[in-house]
Amino acid sequence: MTEEKWENKFRDFLKRYCWHDILKLANEYPELRSIEVNFTDLEQFDRELSEELLQTPDEVIPSAEEALKQIELPVEKQLHDAHIQFTSIPNKVTIRDLRSNHLLKFIAVEGMIRKATEVRPKITNAAFYCMRCETVNYVPQSGPKFVEPGECEEESCGKRGPFKLLIDKSNFIDAQKLQVQESPESLKGGSQPQSIDVDAEDELAGIVKPGDRVVVNGILRSHQRTTREGKSTFYDLVLHCNSIEYLDQEFDELDISPEEEDEIIELSNDPQIYNKIIKSIAPSIYGYENIKEALTLQLFSGVPKSLPDGGRVRGDIHLLLVGDPGIAKSQLLRYMVKLSPRGVFASGKSASSSGLTAAAVKDDLGDGRWTLEAGALVMADMGVAAVDEMDKMSREDKSALHEAMEQQTISVAKAGILATLKSRCALLGAANPKYGRFDRYEGLAEQINMPPALISRFDLIFILLDVPDSKMDANIANHILKSHYAGELYEQWDKLSTSTITQEKVASHQKVILPEIETELLRKYVAYARRMVYPIMEEEARQHLVNFYLDLRKMGENKDSPVPVTARQLEALVRLAESSARIRLSNTVTLEDAKRTTKISLACMKQVGVDPDTGALDVDVIASGTSKSQRDKIHILQDIIKHVSQKHAGGKAPLDEVYEEASSENIDREHAEDLIQKMKRTGDLLAPDKKHIRLV
Numbered sequence: 001m002t003e004e005k006w007e008n009k010f011r012d013f014l015k016r017y018c019w020h021d022i023l024k025l026a027n028e029y030p031e032l033r034s035i036e037v038n039f040t041d042l043e044q045f046d047r048e049l050s051e052e053l054l055q056t057p058d059e060v061i062p063s064a065e066e067a068l069k070q071i072e073l074p075v076e077k078q079l080h081d082a083h084i085q086f087t088s089i090p091n092k093v094t095i096r097d098l099r100s101n102h103l104l105k106f107i108a109v110e111g112m113i114r115k116a117t118e119v120r121p122k123i124t125n126a127a128f129y130c131m132r133c134e135t136v137n138y139v140p141q142s143g144p145k146f147v148e149p150g151e152c153e154e155e156s157c158g159k160r161g162p163f164k165l166l167i168d169k170s171n172f173i174d175a176q177k178l179q180v181q182e183s184p185e186s187l188k189g190g191s192q193p194q195s196i197d198v199d200a201e202d203e204l205a206g207i208v209k210p211g212d213r214v215v216v217n218g219i220l221r222s223h224q225r226t227t228r229e230g231k232s233t234f235y236d237l238v239l240h241c242n243s244i245e246y247l248d249q250e251f252d253e254l255d256i257s258p259e260e261e262d263e264i265i266e267l268s269n270d271p272q273i274y275n276k277i278i279k280s281i282a283p284s285i286y287g288y289e290n291i292k293e294a295l296t297l298q299l300f301s302g303v304p305k306s307l308p309d310g311g312r313v314r315g316d317i318h319l320l321l322v323g324d325p326g327i328a329k330s331q332l333l334r335y336m337v338k339l340s341p342r343g344v345f346a347s348g349k350s351a352s353s354s355g356l357t358a359a360a361v362k363d364d365l366g367d368g369r370w371t372l373e374a375g376a377l378v379m380a381d382m383g384v385a386a387v388d389e390m391d392k393m394s395r396e397d398k399s400a401l402h403e404a405m406e407q408q409t410i411s412v413a414k415a416g417i418l419a420t421l422k423s424r425c426a427l428l429g430a431a432n433p434k435y436g437r438f439d440r441y442e443g444l445a446e447q448i449n450m451p452p453a454l455i456s457r458f459d460l461i462f463i464l465l466d467v468p469d470s471k472m473d474a475n476i477a478n479h480i481l482k483s484h485y486a487g488e489l490y491e492q493w494d495k496l497s498t499s500t501i502t503q504e505k506v507a508s509h510q511k512v513i514l515p516e517i518e519t520e521l522l523r524k525y526v527a528y529a530r531r532m533v534y535p536i537m538e539e540e541a542r543q544h545l546v547n548f549y550l551d552l553r554k555m556g557e558n559k560d561s562p563v564p565v566t567a568r569q570l571e572a573l574v575r576l577a578e579s580s581a582r583i584r585l586s587n588t589v590t591l592e593d594a595k596r597t598t599k600i601s602l603a604c605m606k607q608v609g610v611d612p613d614t615g616a617l618d619v620d621v622i623a624s625g626t627s628k629s630q631r632d633k634i635h636i637l638q639d640i641i642k643h644v645s646q647k648h649a650g651g652k653a654p655l656d657e658v659y660e661e662a663s664s665e666n667i668d669r670e671h672a673e674d675l676i677q678k679m680k681r682t683g684d685l686l687a688p689d690k691k692h693i694r695l696v
């Protein structure tokens with residue numbers, strides 16, 4: 001088929017299928033410079049033509065665009081730089097399956113934008129002024145390297161320069177480089193995501209940002225690698241973008257068949273659905289029913305709400321697990337990432353330059369320019385971000401987390417890049433106490449090296465203690481050994497052809513570690529609930545939450561009492577209650593949901609929101625790291641230091657004298673030392689030497 005034939009066929013096709021789009025293009029050109037063509041329409045029109053597009057796009061696409069320019073329009077306009085974007089390409093190729101036989105073919109790649117450079121002009125046709133004969137020479141710039149004229153085109157001149165580039169007479173287009181990475185949910189069992197560089201030009205430059213899930217349609221090209229020794233025999237792949245399609249940000253990546261939908265609805269009617277889901281979370285880990293219940297609620301999440309004033313209330317539930325080493329915190333995190341329809345795992349200790357949030361970095365993708373790179377929380381948008389070792393995070397990441405957790409956006413302002421990325425994810429964090437084991441008599445903020453303002457953003461915080469208990473220890477030991485035995489049986493049955501073990505024996509022993517609901521079905525159940533269920537709270541349930549909140553607030557009405565709970569905890573209760581209703585696929589939040597919520601919240605508050613000195617509920621222990629009783633003692637100690645320093649020259653108070661007076665106010669020496677250290681950290685006290693202190 002000749003190119004002329006293609007042009008004629010495309011002219012017929014465009015008139016028949018895209019006439020309205022062409023008229024719109026003519027009216028809005030040059031602000032609008034492209035029309036979209038659905039590949040399915042082209043296939044219906046002419047199967048041979050659609051096949052030629054996939055096999056020889058470098059010949060077919062210019063013919064299609066030439067046909068567009070030749071169409072007679074009712075308005076007098078020339079569509080010189082108009083483009084055709086082909087969408088809905090049927091056969092998507094995964095990034096890891098790209099091979100040499102895909103080179104120069106038209107393909108579709110699905111993934112997530114990992115990095116994006118700034119949009120910058122790219123020269124397409126360079127005008128060179130000959131300094132000898134004053135002729136202007138035009139050199140098309142199609143490759144990655146800048147090409148200069150070998151000699152002057154003017155026959156009477158023919159000299160090799162010198163030439164001067166004329167910017168005003170050269171042609172430029174906007175250009176941007178992207179890096180597309182495989183989406184986390186498409187990865188099989190712990191494999192590393194692969195990525196490909198994408199060249200986006202003209203209208204396609206600047207329309208996506210890191211974290212966006214897209215399908216990129218374009219021509220696969222290759223660039224030869226160069227090393228210090230010279231040109232390499234290996235080539236790098238680059239996708240030259242023709243069109244970009246956004247994927248729906250909801251849980252639509254999981255296809256649910258009508259049969260599976262029936263199975264999901266039937267499962268939701270089971271009265272034991274809560275217990276079944278809880279038992280399906282990390283079945284290889286014994287116990288922790290209350291934590292698994294909280295993880296279930298996090299998985300289903302509350303309902304995000306957009307307010308009339310433009311504000312947004314998050315629906316995602318943030319959880320923090322704090323505890324002694326070796327009690328399966330990291331295992332729980334990894335299991336949740338596997339279970340979530342969209343999960344990302346990161347370690348606070350080894351996070352890259354983009355860390356957990358986002359960063360502007362200089363790398364090869366942008367040819368040494370600044371590139372915007374998405375971190376774990378952006379990659380987990382609309383899913384679960386599991387962050388281990390949160391206590392070892394950098395200070396920059398901790399400060400960025402404030403915005404990421406509450407506003408669910410991440411703002412980057414660095415190196416001329418200003419961007420706001422979405423991070424609408426539930427955060428599941430794990431942290432280890434500073435000194436190895438958790439001390440029940442010390443505040444949480446002091447032990448896990450995290451600012452109290454950040455800790456207070458978690459809806460539920462669990463303390464996992466490794467307390468010796470002969471009955472519990474025996475149960476855990478039996479469960480671990482049964483799990484290992486089941487694994488040993490399977491490995492021998494699978495690997496040894498001479499094994500006498502039967503499949504029935506393997507199956508009977510594997511029941512210990514098999515989830516009640518198969519993992520893939522549970523993922524689809526969660527996706528279905530989040531996609532289709534938007535519960536509304538009943539009056540009875542609402543009243544229960546209000547009463548619970550008011551009863552706790554009443555404890556703080558006495559002027560000497562601590563504040564037990566704030567409005568932030570009330571919002572958390574609403575989210576948890578909505579999630580509880582979603583588990584049943586119910587569009588109504590009932591009293592039962594509200595009671596389940598208050599029970600789990602109170603259990604958490606009793607673990608972390610208690611004043612170590614008085615045993616009273618005190619939200620300030622979480623919110624500021626200092627309880628009401630500690631603040632009172634700090635005031636007493638400040639008065640003592642002030643009183644003692646007035647007796648001595650230079651306003652220096654001897655420590656021994658301060659401790660002596662503090663003991664008469666029922667503050668023992670150890671407690672006084674702790675409080676003095678705290679005041680030094682906050683800058684309220686100075687220590688001129690080891691034996692004296694002075695108020696600032």
